[in-house]
Amino acid sequence: MSSFSFSLEEFSRVFDALGELYALSGPKRFPGKGRFSGTDLVKYAPLVSFDELELDEKSSMSPKSLVFPPDETTFYFNGDEFTEAPLEDERETVVFLRPCDINGFRRLDAIFLENGGTKDPYYLRRREKLHFFMIECATSFENCFCVSMGSNVAGEYAVALRFGQDSVLVQVKDERFAGLFASGAPSEFTPEFVRENARTVEVPDVDEMPPELFLHPLWDEYDARCIACGRCNTSCVTCTCFSTRDIFYADSRRSGERRRVWDGCHLDGFTDMAGGHSFRKKKGERMRFKTFHKIYDFKKRFGYNMCVGCGRCDDVCPEYISFAECINKVAAALKGGDAK
Amino acid sequence: MKENPYRPFPAKITGIKAETDCEFTLTVAASVAMTPGQFFQVSLPKIGEAPISISGFGPDWIQFTVRAVGRLTNALQELRTGENLFIRGPYGTGFPLDTFRGSNLAIVAGGSGTAPVRPLIRGALDGSLPVRSLRVIAGFKSKESLLFANEFDEWRTKGEVLVTIDKPQEGWDGPTGLVTEHIRAMKLDDPADVQFVVVGPPVMMKFAVAEVLLLGVPEDNIWVSFERLMSCGLGKCGHCKIDSAYICLDGPVFRFSRAAGLID
Numbered sequence: 001m002s003s004f005s006f007s008l009e010e011f012s013r014v015f016d017a018l019g020e021l022y023a024l025s026g027p028k029r030f031p032g033k034g035r036f037s038g039t040d041l042v043k044y045a046p047l048v049s050f051d052e053l054e055l056d057e058k059s060s061m062s063p064k065s066l067v068f069p070p071d072e073t074t075f076y077f078n079g080d081e082f083t084e085a086p087l088e089d090e091r092e093t094v095v096f097l098r099p100c101d102i103n104g105f106r107r108l109d110a111i112f113l114e115n116g117g118t119k120d121p122y123y124l125r126r127r128e129k130l131h132f133f134m135i136e137c138a139t140s141f142e143n144c145f146c147v148s149m150g151s152n153v154a155g156e157y158a159v160a161l162r163f164g165q166d167s168v169l170v171q172v173k174d175e176r177f178a179g180l181f182a183s184g185a186p187s188e189f190t191p192e193f194v195r196e197n198a199r200t201v202e203v204p205d206v207d208e209m210p211p212e213l214f215l216h217p218l219w220d221e222y223d224a225r226c227i228a229c230g231r232c233n234t235s236c237v238t239c240t241c242f243s244t245r246d247i248f249y250a251d252s253r254r255s256g257e258r259r260r261v262w263d264g265c266h267l268d269g270f271t272d273m274a275g276g277h278s279f280r281k282k283k284g285e286r287m288r289f290k291t292f293h294k295i296y297d298f299k300k301r302f303g304y305n306m307c308v309g310c311g312r313c314d315d316v317c318p319e320y321i322s323f324a325e326c327i328n329k330v331a332a333a334l335k336g337g338d339a340k
Numbered sequence: 341m342k343e344n345p346y347r348p349f350p351a352k353i354t355g356i357k358a359e360t361d362c363e364f365t366l367t368v369a370a371s372v373a374m375t376p377g378q379f380f381q382v383s384l385p386k387i388g389e390a391p392i393s394i395s396g397f398g399p400d401w402i403q404f405t406v407r408a409v410g411r412l413t414n415a416l417q418e419l420r421t422g423e424n425l426f427i428r429g430p431y432g433t434g435f436p437l438d439t440f441r442g443s444n445l446a447i448v449a450g451g452s453g454t455a456p457v458r459p460l461i462r463g464a465l466d467g468s469l470p471v472r473s474l475r476v477i478a479g480f481k482s483k484e485s486l487l488f489a490n491e492f493d494e495w496r497t498k499g500e501v502l503v504t505i506d507k508p509q510e511g512w513d514g515p516t517g518l519v520t521e522h523i524r525a526m527k528l529d530d531p532a533d534v535q536f537v538v539v540g541p542p543v544m545m546k547f548a549v550a551e552v553l554l555l556g557v558p559e560d561n562i563w564v565s566f567e568r569l570m571s572c573g574l575g576k577c578g579h580c581k582i583d584s585a586y587i588c589l590d591g592p593v594f595r596f597s598r599a600a601g602l603i604d
Contacts (some may be wrong), residue, residue, distance in 0.1 A: 025423070074346055081425055082348070084341055116575030116589045121341045128501075209583075213604045225592040241578030244571045248386040256386035263579070270579065273569050274390065274410025277542065279604040289604075293581070320410040 003171045005186025008050075011168040015050040018180055020313045022131070023089060025066055027059035028052050029088075029158050033062075035316070044095075047177050053096055055163050058141040060316050062237035064108060065098050067126040068262075070234070074122060075258040077248075081253075085257075092129045099154035099193060100146045100310040104237030108155070122260075131174065144310030145324050146194065148201040151308035153193045158291045159193040201324045202331040203305065209296055218329045219284035225319050226266065226283035232290070232313035232323065233264025236304050237249040241265060265290050291326055303316030348383055348426035349364055353419055354401065359487045360380035365395060365405045365416060365450070368425050371404065376459035376566055377434030379591040380404070380427045381573045389413040391570045393592070394430065395455035396462060402427075405455040405487060431573035432592050435460060435537065435563060437469060443535040446475045447527075448519050448548050450540025454478050454487050454567055456600075457539050465498050474499025475526070479519035479544070481505065483512045519544065523551040531556035539565045549596055570591075 006014065018024060024047040030218050033041035042054050073085040074084035074103040105127075134157035158174035159181075169189035222329040233239045248256035263270055266286045271279040280286050296319040297308035313323045355367035365407055374397055382404060383389035389411045396403035404425075409415040419425070420585050449457045463469030463475060470546065476495060480486050495501045504515040515522065517541075529533055536557050538548045544545055545564055568587045571577035580587035582602040585594075594602070 075385075080350065080385060080426075082385065082426075084344060084347070111578075112576060116586065117572045118345050118576070120574070120576050121344050122346075125341070208601075211601075211603065240576065242571060243577065244389050244580070246383075246386050246388045253386070257387070258383075258389075260577075263571075263577070265578070271569050273567065274413055275407060276409075279568075285604075294581070297581075297584040332428070 001171065001173050002178065003169065003189040004181050004182075005187040005189070006008065006168045006170065006184045008166060008168065010184065011170075013052040014180060014183070018094060019048070019087060021092075022094040023091040024096075025063065026052075026221075027054040027057075028058070029054045033048070035318075037294065046060075047096075047278055049051075050252050058144075058310075058312070058315065060312060061235055062104060062312060063095050064104065064237050064239075064309070066093060066095055066130060067105070067123055068240065068242075069107060070262045071259055072261075073257045073259050074244075075247075077254075077256045077258070079254050082258075088124055088130075093126075094131045094133055096133045096135055098135050098137055098142070098310075099150050100149075100308045102134060102154035102239050103151035103308045104162070104310065105130075105132075105285050107238040107298070107306050107308070108240060112138040112160055115182060115301075119340055127210075131159075134160045134191065136160060136162045136329075137194045138162075140194045140197045141311070143199060143314040143322075143324065144194075144197045145199045145309035145311060147309070148199075148203060149305060149307055149309035152195070152197075160189075162189060162191065168234055197309075199311065200329045201309070203295055204334050206296070207300075209292060213330065213333060214288060215334050218286045218326075218333055219282075222284040222321065223268070223285040224288055224324075225283050225321055226326060228266050228268055228283055228286070229318060230264040230267040231316040231318065233263060233266055233279075234317045234322075235312040237308060238294070239264060241270070263281050265293070268314050281330045287326065291330060293325075293329070295327055345428070346572070348381065348389075349429040351402070351421050351427050353421050353425055355440070356421060356568045359405060360485050361491075362409070362417075363405065363407045363485075363487060365403050366405050366416065366419070366425065367396075367401055368427070369400060369425065370402050371400045372430065372458055374402070374430040375434030375437065376463065377454075377456055378430035379431050379573070379592065380429035381431065381570070382412070382416075383426045384412060384415050387415045389571070391431070391568075391588070393565075393567075395458050397459060405458075407452055407454070421477070429573060433586055433590060435593050437463075440535050441470060443471055444473045444475075444533055444536050445529075445537070446477075446551070448477045448523060448540070449537075450479045450481075450519055450544040451481065451485065452487070452550070453540035453544070453565070456572070457537055460537065463499075465494065466513060471499075475518050476501040477522050477526075478503050479522075479540070482507075483509055518547075518568055520547050520551045523548060523555065523581060526555060526563040528555055528557070529560040532558055534561060536562045537564075538562060559597040559600065560595060564594055564599050565592045566594065566599070567592065579585065588595045 028045040162169040294307035351368035395405035568580035
């Protein structure tokens with residue numbers, strides 16, 4: 001492990017050299033594309049130059065789309081013949097991301113590579129090509145509660161970076177990147193982690209959730225407030241649910257595709273079965289289902305909580321629902337306190 | 341990809357039998373080992389994929405009993421003998437045959453719930469699942485909605501079989517009423533010495549299990565099977581999760597003592 005220091009110009013040249021060898025992805029600003037008039041959108045996108053890397057604002061979408069795209073073709077059909085969809089970009093990918101998201105990938109791995117003992121090959125072929133370049137968080141953003149979730153610290157990275165006003169400090173952990181950064185001045189840099197957030201949550205710690213909590217009136221509020229848009233699901237770095245959709249091409253019904261597309265537990269139709277049965281019709285029940293998955297039942301299965309406290313669900317909810325506050329309500333209800 | 345668990349294999353349809361006006365049983369050629377209660381992901385390219393439980397199987401064939409109520413199942417109804425079904429599986433945890441072997445087996449099934457329990461009954465008939473006694477209560481909406489009606493007499497050679505329809509109907513002189521009434525009327529010599537299977541629509545299972553418990557059957561001796569929307573069968577897509585259980589992995593068959601704690 002070695003550390004280096006670069007001026008912004010020097011780092012920009014290293015960034016270009018990195019781009020010659022790897023596909024680069026990171027948070028990028030899209031002016032005027034935000035949810036409100038006159039605001040920008042920040043999301044993960046391919047990066048061409050260092051100045052495209054957005055460091056001042058949290059991305060509203062997570063980097064999970066690099067391994068789990070919103071819409072992915074799994075098979076092409078020619079008549080009854082199934083052909084596996086090839087991976088279109090065979091390059092190794094460097095992704096610039098923050099500690100919470102690195103911990104998010106650990107959770108994606110649990111579902112896609114561990115659950116049920118099956119490795120999902122579509123996930124794996126993208127995941128194997130991914131290298132984490134960790135952006136150090138000097139301070140936390142609005143709605144972050146990573147410290148409460150214990151995901152403010154990450155160790156699984158190839159390179160860690162501190163972006164200063166006029167310098168970039170780099171710690172290289174993965175030797176494959178050592179050559180690229182060798183031109184920098186030697187440094188003692190080791191990344192630091194955010195140790196407190198403005199937002200704190202009390203994470204319930206129970207082996208079995210009491211049945212009363214499933215029917216608790218605290219969920220009723222969300223019946224009216226949640227509009228089942230699923231933004232909390234799509235922005236979440238750990239939401240993994242998908243549906244399978246077959247399509248055929250309009251000009252040749254012999255040919256088509258099988259795709260998997262993001263789905264979410266807040267969305268209508270998520271549990272609909274042919275014949276008319278469905279579960280969790282009320283929005284509050286969906287909020288309860290998601291909340292328990294993120295802070296209770298995933299942990300029963302894997303030993304750690306699913307939610308990493310990135311706070312994106314709170315950032316993007318059009319109804320101003322706070323997931324962090326919901327976790328606190330569950331904790332309060334468990335203590336027998338007033339959970340309204 | 342060396343191994344792609346999402347790739348189905350073609351299984352040729354060797355037989356189609358109409359059960360009701362919208363339900364039918366497909367027999368396909370496939371040599372796969374499986375356990376009653378398990379399911380396959382069944383698909384047609386360009387139409388879609390859905391989980392369908394096994395309603396019968398042998399060394400080189402599998403049966404699926406399907407109700408045409410959705411995009412895929414409607415398309416399945418159009419298939420003819422000789423065409424291919426695309427399947428992958430079997431998936432899930434089936435019925436505990438070791439526990440059922442040599443037991444007093446009681447089965448309560450409602451409507452399409454008779455499909456997944458039929459292999460248990462067939463096993464008791466052909467000796468592959470030897471039981472001390474067999475009792476079956478099968479409930480259907482009407483005489484037009486009976487499944488496997490031509491097999492009831494054969495089932496009766498092995499045990500007590502009661503087929504009931506919800507309401508009296510002209511041309512029906514058999515039992516009527518919901519399965520719950522008929523469970524209530526059951527006489528069990530030793531309720532602790534019965535393995536009880538209950539499969540059907542969610543509401544039916546809820547009330548049927550309540551009746552079975554009133555008979556004094558221990559929670560650990562009651563077995564239920566859940567039906568949920570699924571997109572993978574592999575514990576990835578998330579649709580079938582209840583609490584920490586994945587129906588596709590940990591079920592669809594659950595001991596009731598476990599199932600009772602699963603709140604959707």
